[in-house]
Amino acid sequence: MAGPLPNERDRIEFNLMRREKSEAAFESIEAMGSGFVSLGMALAMDASKYIWATSAAAAALASSQSAAQWFACQAELLKIATDSPSNPLQLASSTARVMQAGLAPIHGRATANAERLGAI
Numbered sequence: 098m099a100g101p102l103p104n105e106r107d108r109i110e111f112n113l114m115r116r117e118k119s120e121a122a123f124e125s126i127e128a129m130g131s132g133f134v135s136l137g138m139a140l141a142m143d144a145s146k147y148i149w150a151t152s153a154a155a156a157a158l159a160s161s162q163s164a165a166q167w168f169a170c171q172a173e174l175l176k177i178a179t180d181s182p183s184n185p186l187q188l189a190s191s192t193a194r195v196m197q198a199g200l201a202p203i204h205g206r207a208t209a210n211a212e213r214l215g216a217i
Contacts, residue, residue: 120202121205124202126199151178153176155174
């Protein structure tokens with residue numbers, strides 16, 4: 098265990114841990130960045146599909162020529178509204194997966210570090 102004046106072995110270990118922490122931080126940022134970009138793109142695609150479907154259903158409702166047609170179009174519009182892509186649980190789950198992927202490099206390095214230091 099290193100004291101106020103670490104020996105050569107301790108200095109080597111400190112340098113190794115510093116490098117591992119830097120690498121893990123970079124990998125973590127990279128994983129979360131790409132994960133959030135992918136999540137943002139998926140949300141944008143879902144939102145655009147939702148907007149398009151809502152617009153088409155509203156136009157069909159406005160151009161209904163009978164009561165039966167109007168009710169059918171209204172039911173379709175209601176179905177679209179209840180299937181909104183902005184489901185908070187889905188968003189929370191996706192965000193948790195991105196964060197888990199981002200923390201994986203840090204966890205892996207910390208676990209390897211603990212095993213290595215336990216062996217010393």
